[in-house]
Amino acid sequence: MTGFATQVAFVTGAGSGIGRATALAFAQAGAAVVVSDVNDTSGQETVDQVKAAGGEATYVRCNVADPDQIEAAVRQTVIIYGRLDIGINNAGIGGKFGRLLDQTPHDFDQIMAINVGGVFYGMQAQIRQMLAQSDNQSANHPAGGHPAGGKIVNVSSIAGIRGMPMGGPYSASKHAVLGLTKTAALEYVRQNIRVNAVCPVYTHSGMVDELINTAPGMEERMRRVIPIGRFGQPQEIAQAILWLCSDENAFCTGQAIQMDGGLTAG
Ligand SMILES: NC(=O)c1ccc[n+]([C@@H]2O[C@H](COP(=O)([O-])OP(=O)(O)OC[C@H]3O[C@@H](n4cnc5c(N)ncnc54)[C@H](O)[C@@H]3O)[C@@H](O)[C@H]2O)c1
Structure with missing residues (x-):
């Protein structure tokens, strides 16, 4: 995989x-990265880690459930780095752990607003910018070192492919992410905007720690269902995202890559 030098990535x-x-992997591969989150402290920590490793990043606060904020964050990305090549719609919440009848309208609406709204509004803002800069490029700077178009990866889940007992709204939201991914891929394929998704199984993160803590023995029960015998590492999911965005991978769009230690092979 060649690097991402001269490219600009926006990660929610x-x-x-x-x-x-x-964010760390893109920066290591040479991209300038806008690190976006609702948690200013942890967002700034990511920027500090990128910079400590010799990369370039800026923190821009953005609640992905708010279309105005995500639009403003993409605009800010362009003000800071001049363009947008890569949009990673990753922000999400796990929501309440409980059966269908235990989920309230608030539980359902909140997860839909963040997990589905965040991807929908994120793609709208990103595609708008990618199309605008493609027009400018062909009018003013043919090629200009940047191919027209862009790359988007949405973070779905294995729960976007299979049902998830005790996580109905979450599973519904992640199925919706795949519908949006495939539709956007088809709508903008001729503008050279590739849109793909990753579907991770349990991966070490804040979200999984929350789930592990819901009951004694939970971690072991979760691990047992994964054929490879362990959870994923965030870095492993990041590498799949980089591959989806790489220019060598130009024929791949509208796909959902399952990063699941073999779970859906059976
Ligand atoms: N960890 C897993 O096992 C797993 C498996 C499948 C899919 N996923 C998906 O991966 C994505 C990342 O999750 P993670 O596991 O790294 O969890 P995480 O909790 O470690 O990270 C999620 C990040 O999103 C941020 N966030 C939450 N709500 C937001 C909002 N409204 N606007 C902007 N940022 C917001 C949080 O502050 C946090 O920094 C999510 O979409 C999740 O559904 C995770």
Whole structure:
């Protein structure tokens, strides 16, 4: 995989877990990265880690459930770094652990607003910018070192492919992410905007720690269902995201890559 030097990546939920690992990996591969989150402290920590490793990053606060904030964050990315090549819609919450009848309208609405709204509004803002800069490039700077278009990866889940007992709204939200991913991929394929998704199984992060703590023995029960015998590492999911965005991977769009230690192979 060649690097991402001269490219600009915008990563939501980059203050922790998979988002942080993705921001670090893009920066290590040469991209300038906008680290976005609602947690200013952890977002700034990610930026500090990128800089300590010799990379370039800036923190921009953004609640992905608010279309105005995500639009403003993408605008800010362009003000700071001049363009947007890569959008990673990763921010998400696990929601309440409970059966369908235990989930309230608030539980359902909150998870939909963040997990689905965040991807929907994120892609709207990112695609708008990618199309605008493609027009400018062809009018003013043919090629200009940057191919027209862009790359987007949405973070779904294995729960976006299979049902998830005790996580109905979460599973619904992650299925919706795949519907949006495939639709956007088809709608903008001729503008050279590739849109893909990753579907991780349990991966070490704040979200999984929360789940582990819901009951004694939970971690072992969760691990047992994964054929490879362990949880994923955020860095492993990040590498799949980088591969999806790499220019060598130009034929791949509308796909959901399952990062699941073999779970869905059976
Ligand atoms: N960890 C797993 O096992 C796993 C498995 C499958 C999918 N995922 C998905 O991966 C993504 C990242 O999760 P993670 O596991 O790294 O969890 P995490 O809790 O470590 O990180 C999530 C980040 O998103 C941020 N965030 C939450 N709400 C936000 C909002 N409204 N706007 C902006 N940022 C917000 C949080 O502050 C946090 O920094 C999520 O979409 C999650 O559903 C995780």
